[in-house]
Amino acid sequence: MIERIGGIIISAGRHTYRMLSLLSQTCFWIAVGPFKRKFPKPEGVFSQMVFAGVDSLIIAFFVALFTGIVIAMQSAYQLSRFGANIYVAPMVSIGLARELGPVLTSLVVAGRVGAAIAAELGTMKVTEQIEALETMALNPVRFLVVPRFLALVVMLPCLVVFSDIIGIFGGFLVGVFNLHLNPYRYITFSFQFMLWKDVWTGLVKSAVFAMVISMIGCYMGLNTKGGAEGVGKSTTSSVVTSFILIILFDCILTGIFYFAKQ
Amino acid sequence: MNLKFENKGETMVCRIDGDVDINTSPSIKKLFDKALAKKAAKMVVNLQGVNYVDSSGLATLVEILKNMRQYGGKLKLSNLSPKIKSLFDITKLDKLFEIASDEEEAIASFI
Amino acid sequence: MMEKDVVIKAENVTKRFGERVILNGISLEVCRGETFVIMGGSGCGKSTLLRHLIGALPPDSGKVYLLGKDLASLNEDEMDRVKKKIGMCFQSAALFDSMTVGENVSLPLREHTRLETHVIETVVKMKLELVGLRGFEGLMPSQLSGGMRKRVGLARAIAMDPEIMFYDEPTAGLDPIVAGVIDKLILDLSKKLSITSVVVTHDMKSVFSIADRVAMLYEGKALAVGAPDEIKKSENPMVRQFISGSPDGPIRFFQQKDDYLEHLMK
Numbered sequence: 295m296i297e298r299i300g301g302i303i304i305s306a307g308r309h310t311y312r313m314l315s316l317l318s319q320t321c322f323w324i325a326v327g328p329f330k331r332k333f334p335k336p337e338g339v340f341s342q343m344v345f346a347g348v349d350s351l352i353i354a355f356f357v358a359l360f361t362g363i364v365i366a367m368q369s370a371y372q373l374s375r376f377g378a379n380i381y382v383a384p385m386v387s388i389g390l391a392r393e394l395g396p397v398l399t400s401l402v403v404a405g406r407v408g409a410a411i412a413a414e415l416g417t418m419k420v421t422e423q424i425e426a427l428e429t430m431a432l433n434p435v436r437f438l439v440v441p442r443f444l445a446l447v448v449m450l451p452c453l454v455v456f457s458d459i460i461g462i463f464g465g466f467l468v469g470v471f472n473l474h475l476n477p478y479r480y481i482t483f484s485f486q487f488m489l490w491k492d493v494w495t496g497l498v499k500s501a502v503f504a505m506v507i508s509m510i511g512c513y514m515g516l517n518t519k520g521g522a523e524g525v526g527k528s529t530t531s532s533v534v535t536s537f538i539l540i541i542l543f544d545c546i547l548t549g550i551f552y553f554a555k556q
Numbered sequence: 557m558n559l560k561f562e563n564k565g566e567t568m569v570c571r572i573d574g575d576v577d578i579n580t581s582p583s584i585k586k587l588f589d590k591a592l593a594k595k596a597a598k599m600v601v602n603l604q605g606v607n608y609v610d611s612s613g614l615a616t617l618v619e620i621l622k623n624m625r626q627y628g629g630k631l632k633l634s635n636l637s638p639k640i641k642s643l644f645d646i647t648k649l650d651k652l653f654e655i656a657s658d659e660e661e662a663i664a665s666f667i
Numbered sequence: 668m669m670e671k672d673v674v675i676k677a678e679n680v681t682k683r684f685g686e687r688v689i690l691n692g693i694s695l696e697v698c699r700g701e702t703f704v705i706m707g708g709s710g711c712g713k714s715t716l717l718r719h720l721i722g723a724l725p726p727d728s729g730k731v732y733l734l735g736k737d738l739a740s741l742n743e744d745e746m747d748r749v750k751k752k753i754g755m756c757f758q759s760a761a762l763f764d765s766m767t768v769g770e771n772v773s774l775p776l777r778e779h780t781r782l783e784t785h786v787i788e789t790v791v792k793m794k795l796e797l798v799g800l801r802g803f804e805g806l807m808p809s810q811l812s813g814g815m816r817k818r819v820g821l822a823r824a825i826a827m828d829p830e831i832m833f834y835d836e837p838t839a840g841l842d843p844i845v846a847g848v849i850d851k852l853i854l855d856l857s858k859k860l861s862i863t864s865v866v867v868t869h870d871m872k873s874v875f876s877i878a879d880r881v882a883m884l885y886e887g888k889a890l891a892v893g894a895p896d897e898i899k900k901s902e903n904p905m906v907r908q909f910i911s912g913s914p915d916g917p918i919r920f921f922q923q924k925d926d927y928l929e930h931l932m933k
Contacts, residue, residue, distance in 0.1 A: 615789035
């Protein structure tokens, strides 16, 4: 029993170490690449950005819209007892900007983009394509990981801003059509109580989540073993691991922002 | 790698020294583009001092030929070593380029 | 006899995967311009040896020299410089399936050289002409047959005009005619462009049509090295068995350790 727990801890430690080394290699290529004429081609990064960002707009739209509607209804349930219905507006906007926008969007993107990255790189690994890159003196980290990493780190915060706006609109629908609040007052209240900090902490979170998603996806993909079954396994574990780590980092970052204020 | 352009009458002669390979081809292409900016009508490329040409070098020569043909210019090659000649044969480029045994013959063959 | 110019040298290379010894002290030399064939049964360590020769796997002990450089002593940049001078043709072709045929072949040129796009396109046309696939630039790998994919892989491997070509089972899984075409291509490349070739295969027909020298591998050791004719005349019973392809002989097909009947009754 102890042996097994020990084994799990050791393997978790080894994975963490190797993942950090992948992250450091990625950062190395981002920092050094431009000087060695070895930066990924803009078209490559661009097509990844389209895949990670633009193609995620529809799913992000629906998730954010319904989340906004749900928060508005849930908070109205409590606030209506105090006759403070108008406070639904800041409730929705701040809740989304600080927490639900970044986290839910990241979870969606982890399921869609992270899984796709793991599956694509995993397939490349089991069909010798990664090895082919290496024999052509093309570093797989520079060639495959860096564009995906950059694309996600840029696009996820953009997606989060989009989700925040859509979510606030969802709350607005409930506020105006169900709670019969004045639309103009609803909008003013939405932004009146919102601080810059609410927005940028959300964006910092989403950038960190983007790193988590791209790193886990690439790591799982590049370490795929054993044919089609292996690709399936690494895709699944990339999604599961990303989900856990996103929530974990959310907790850590919220803690930091919370205690830093005092 | 060393490249010299010289005008012999109406013909522009280019002498290349050194290898024409992946490392030198890009700069050779640029030098030719500059030299051909005035649209020289006749050009002889003397490969006497070249002992190795790789496929990027061949492709560069093809590009130069293509550019010259677009404005009606003529390009000839001369002084190919047997090794380079056989490379042209393998890649079937001997049918594309006019190849003369030496510079004088190449210049004389322009009418 | 020409003076020997050794471009690949393996010294006592040993490799273990866990308990299993894959390579058991292999030494060999390949000279410039020759076609060297490594043959042997499945699982005898042929492909593993090839991966050691190109520096994709480090040996547990022993040394590999490629173009005169000890691979273990090179840093990443030096290794990249060596890698640009070698080409590798994979068993599964290993084409990048998100790229077209043309993009696959031009990738090393686009990444490693400052050649203009037009020049690169011309090189791609020339390489595809060599493998008989000019005009297929715009297709995706998934639209090609197995033999065509292998030929595209070959065109990609020679895009940078390598000094040494490595082939991993180039004719495996192909029909006899396509296999013959591939063999002829290998022969053409090595004879006309004087590229050194190392071929891993168990296809006897192609061994004797392309090889200058042959090494036969068995259980991680080089059993016999020599010209194809010498190998054909070899007295070694294992070599004889491999060439004739007979199931009976010193090479055991059955790899189980315990007795079958005993195992059944357990």
